[in-house]
Amino acid sequence: xxxxxxxxxxxxxxxxxxxxxxxxxxxxxxxxxxxxxxxxxxxxxxxxxxxxxxxxxxxxxxxxxxxxxxxxxxxxxxxxxxxxxxxxxxxxxxxxxxxxxxxxxxxxxxxxxxxxxxxxxxxxxxxxxxxxxxxxxxxxxxxxxxxxxxxxxxxxxxxxxxxxxxxxxxxxxxxxxxxxxxxxxxxxxxxxxxxxxxxxxxxxxxxxxxxxxxxxxxxxxxxxxxxxxxxxxxxxxxxxxxxxxxxxxxxxxxxxxxxx
Amino acid sequence: xxxxxxxxxxxxxxxxxxxxxxxxxxxxxxxxxxxxxxxxxxxxxxxxxxxxxxxxxxxxxxxxxxxxxxxxxxxxxxxxxxxxxxxxxxxxxxxxxxxxxxxxxxxxxxxxxxxxxxxxxxxxxx
Numbered sequence: 001x002x003x004x005x006x007x008x009x010x011x012x013x014x015x016x017x018x019x020x021x022x023x024x025x026x027x028x029x030x031x032x033x034x035x036x037x038x039x040x041x042x043x044x045x046x047x048x049x050x051x052x053x054x055x056x057x058x059x060x061x062x063x064x065x066x067x068x069x070x071x072x073x074x075x076x077x078x079x080x081x082x083x084x085x086x087x088x089x090x091x092x093x094x095x096x097x098x099x100x101x102x103x104x105x106x107x108x109x110x111x112x113x114x115x116x117x118x119x120x121x122x123x124x125x126x127x128x129x130x131x132x133x134x135x136x137x138x139x140x141x142x143x144x145x146x147x148x149x150x151x152x153x154x155x156x157x158x159x160x161x162x163x164x165x166x167x168x169x170x171x172x173x174x175x176x177x178x179x180x181x182x183x184x185x186x187x188x189x190x191x192x193x194x195x196x197x198x199x200x201x202x203x204x205x206x207x208x209x210x211x212x213x214x215x216x217x218x219x220x221x222x223x224x225x226x227x228x229x230x231x232x233x234x235x236x237x238x239x240x241x242x243x244x245x246x247x248x249x250x251x252x253x254x255x256x257x258x259x260x
Numbered sequence: 261x262x263x264x265x266x267x268x269x270x271x272x273x274x275x276x277x278x279x280x281x282x283x284x285x286x287x288x289x290x291x292x293x294x295x296x297x298x299x300x301x302x303x304x305x306x307x308x309x310x311x312x313x314x315x316x317x318x319x320x321x322x323x324x325x326x327x328x329x330x331x332x333x334x335x336x337x338x339x340x341x342x343x344x345x346x347x348x349x350x351x352x353x354x355x356x357x358x359x360x361x362x363x364x365x366x367x368x369x370x371x372x373x374x375x376x377x378x379x380x381x382x383x384x385x386x
Contacts, residue, residue: 079379196380
């Protein structure tokens with residue numbers, strides 16, 4: 001199976017590991033990520049205003065291109081996933097945005113939210129299957145206690161994202177089990193790391209990241225995994241309370257598949 | 261001419277009258293301690309038409325867009341969309357960008373992801 005793939009700005013620069021290990025693991029699991037031609041940065045955060053159109057266009061271009069190619073659109077970065085999925089929801093439900101975006105873009109065929117948007121984790125769960133993944137693991141990470149960090153963008157708003165239960169998710173814990181490790185549940189796993197406030201109000205990012213890392217450590221984690229480059233940055237650089245390693249989930253996937 | 265309250269309501273698509281003032285939005289807000297006006301106050305101040313006070317407050321820049329208040333509001337009020345609409349009412353004005361490109365070099369470090377910069381620009385500048 002071949003999927004259209006939207007890597008996003010950071011996966012080409014500071015988060016190359018997140019991208020690289022996802023691509024090689026995909027091949028080992030029997031699917032291909034085909035990078036969209038000429039994709040543009042999603043903007044990092046979903047423009048919530050009803051009358052923001054221009055800031056949604058890069059997502060709509062990616063969605064329309066995937067539709068043209070007849071492939072579901074796969075994302076990896078939590079932020080890209082959140083933006084593109086929420087914009088796609090607008091294109092399915094908000095007539096005013098659909099009208100104005102299409103009026104501007106002048107596509108060969110109007111785009112109305114037809115593309116299926118999948119996060120890489122959803123491909124693992126729903127297309128490959130965690131049981132199948134488990135069978136392909138050659139290097140199970142036995143005994144490793146891993147805390148899944150969802151942050152905010154993978155899950156919320158739950159009605160639109162529809163990945164998992166936003167208050168009691170399990171997709172990352174099921175992933176951790178599939179690669180042979182032990183998931184650690186902790187209360188801060190779906191609370192914000194402080195996001196882009198690391199630039200404007202660093203103390204907020206520090207206090208938030210400390211709370212997340214202290215919570216993971218108190219519950220016995222030896223490692224934290226994430227799908228978001230900004231979460232990884234905040235949890236590593238803005239948290240002084242813990243020296244737990246923070247890694248991308250795709251790196252552990254590649255390790256378990258014997259590719260690293 | 262439509263007033264600022266009308267502008268914020270149209271931009272956000274929020275109906276503040278749905279709020280039953282339970283305070284759950286502020287209880288769950290990760291930026292609560294850093295805010296002068298908290299999410300529940302945004303809701304009732306917009307409803308009262310107190311927009312200029314909100315526009316002048318730094319609280320419009322401390323919202324993280326984490327959607328915690330949106331997810332957890334029992335009445336589907338979506339307070340974050342009001343914060344966004346008030347912030348837009350400010351930064352859509354000429355010369356009112358909260359973040360300027362010349363400030364960026366001094367904020368950089370070797371690990372800072374591009375995502376942080378594009379997100380901040382989208383939130384703080386037009």
